[in-house]
Amino acid sequence: MKDNHLKETAVKRAAEYREMAGEDPYRLHFHLMPPVGLMNDPNGLVFFQGKYHFFYQWNPFETAHGVKFWGHYVSDNLVYWEEAPVALAPDQWYDRNGCYSGSAVVHEDQMYIFYTGNVRNDAGERESYQCMAVSEDGVQFDKKGPVINVPDGYTAHFRDPKVFKKGPRWYMVVGAQTVEEKGEVVLFSSDDLETWSFQGTLAGSDRSGLGSFGYMWECPDFFELNGEDILLVSPQGLEPNGILYNNVYQSGYFAGKADLERVSYPHGGFTELDRGFDFYAPQTMLDGNGRRLLVGWMGSADEGSTSHPTTHHGWVHAMTIPRVLEWENGRLLQQPAEELKQLRGNNREYRDVLVTDQQSFELPSSRDNVFELQVQVKSWDAASFSLTIGTNNQLIYREATKTFTLERANFEKPNVVERRHCALDELKEIRVFKDTSSLEIFLNGGEEVFTARVYDEAYDQLVSFHAEGDLKMDVAKWDLGRILL
Known part of the structure; x- marks a missing residue:
């Protein structure tokens, strides 16, 4: 099967260059990083069958962005991690140019992962599909194919599905760009995780008093914390404003009260999650203790990866340490996991x-x-x-x-x-x-x-x-x- 062939090729590549990467004095001690190649967005953070599962965007073949796989780490305790087999390979017509970012949920003791299938058609035009795969053990995945196509009014920059449950229904937020090139987060709903209906725009440029706010919103995440509805998002196209928005792209949050049935989300202003140089595309999960954990990509979406000296040893980028989120006095606090x-x-x-x-x-x-x-x-x-x-x-x-x-x-x-x-x-x-x-x-x-x-x-x-x-x-x-x- 093509899937197995691609995964075997990635594993072989990792084996060939693992020693070279391991000799790098800049290999990190207490951060997750790729065995070789390029790591970017965290994907599919989930607590399943007593273990923490951490997936990530991975290009095993070079230290540059290209065709993406889903790499995979597993932990019993959020401290010590083991490499797991490659979870997804770009082997189908709907994801042949990359298994892009997404999320995971647990339903009836199965893990469901949702991701964006990236395609370049014969004319070189981008196509994107929101896809699903299912696993009984959290290691081997059965791809089910696309469950959502791009709705009318949006470009093919339509990606990064984050699925969550509220009450009896499942919901999905997706990062989007309108045909007018304005960034939005849109909402879908489902009763069974397989059939999804488009509900409308949850947040975006020129909404909730925000004004123009970037040409694309990536990597959304939506959750309730201490009575507040939090939307994480990574908008692209913000201009620097004094000490704010000084990186190429930003990651931050809105807070407010959402009505998902009426697709209403009045919220406050945008607050950057991290003020440093290297933080993007964060994702959260609920663990077995009910904590809201966050991990971000320790990188920058448009940064020249070759500027990192680690590329000389065949690898680049890493993840932040896991952080526990709390909502106190009108702000989101981040603390290192105990x-x-x-x-x-x-x-x-x-x-x-x-x-x-x-x-x-x-x-x-x-x-x-x-x-x-x-x-x-x-x-x-x-x-x-x-x-x-x-x-x-x-x-x-x-x-x-x-x-x-x-x-x-x-x-x-x-x-x-x-x-x-x-x-x-x-x-x-x-x-x-x-x-x-x-x-x-x-x-x-x-x-x-x-x-x-x-x-x-x-x-x-x-x-x-x-x-x-x-x-x-x-x-x-x-x-x-x-x-x-």
């Missing part, structure tokens, strides 16, 4: 550390560049505070402007400093997850988050603290272990 504490070792704690104009503080020198760092501010009488990690990465808070800034060196031009910012009324806590080639920074219990790929040498991992004024803090640091079994 399970990640199982990776900790070699704890070092420093109490009541004083940093002043004349007195900086440095952690003991270490060649280790994989760690978790926590900083609790106990007293503040300073104009600014900075935390330096390695030689190229700085975290800076400025009291006068109430802004937090992340600085890193450009991948291709190390002498060029890049910056991302967020507004922050006060700095109370910093939690940093530093992997071999990534940073994830959580501020004030997850009020703001920064994600970035960074490429430092292990011997550059000096961690130092500086202040203009007086600041007292508690500092804790742990080494972190590996997650891939």
Whole structure:
């Protein structure tokens, strides 16, 4: 069968280049990444038969976007992961140019996955189909083919189905572009997961007081959290606005109250989920404990993948750590999953550390560049505070402007400093997850988050603290272990 042949070809490719990838000092320790090739959007996050299943967009043949498979990882505990067989290969007429992003649900002890089949017809024109496949064991999938074609009024940029259940009915949100080239999220409903009816536009440009807001909305996700209806989406085509929207494409959320029967969703403004350089296409799931977990792609949709030094070892991109979402005081908070504490070792704690104009503080020198760092501010009488990690990465808070800034060196031009910012009324806590080639920074219990790929040498991992004024803090640091079994 063609499906098996394509999967075998992908597995053979991974085997041939796995050793080369494994020799890369920038291979991550506690993040999911591709065995070889390119990884992008997280797909099909689901808790099924007692296990966490994580699928992802995968091009095993090169470190560039091309024909996509669905790669697959499985975990018992959200900490340690095993590679599972390739889930989907682009082997049918309706997905021959790529099994694009989608989602998974559990129904009657079967896993149903929905994805976009990407096709280039003989004239070179794009076609897209929302497709379904079913599995009894979460490993082997039986493709059922298209369940939705593109409705009238939309272009073939119509993709990324996210399916969820509310009451007795199933719903699907899909990212879309209208023929007027405006981004939307549209809604379908079904009683049986097989026959779907188009309900209309749930949200988009020129709706709910939003105005013009991008030419395409990708990777929607819709869920209820603490009484609020949250729509995650990745709009394309937003212009930079001060410290907002500074990446090529953005990912963020709307919050409001939805009426899915009447297809009504009045909502507030758009809030970016992550203020860093490398975060896109997030997806969420409910786990067995009822938590809403989020994972994002640690990449950028239009970024030149060749700029990453990992491409020299035959791989590129990764995923964020799993984050628990909470809705508090009108905002979405993101916190690292508690399970990640199982990776900790070699704890070092420093109490009541004083940093002043004349007195900086440095952690003991270490060649280790994989760690978790926590900083609790106990007293503040300073104009600014900075935390330096390695030689190229700085975290800076400025009291006068109430802004937090992340600085890193450009991948291709190390002498060029890049910056991302967020507004922050006060700095109370910093939690940093530093992997071999990534940073994830959580501020004030997850009020703001920064994600970035960074490429430092292990011997550059000096961690130092500086202040203009007086600041007292508690500092804790742990080494972190590996997650891939």
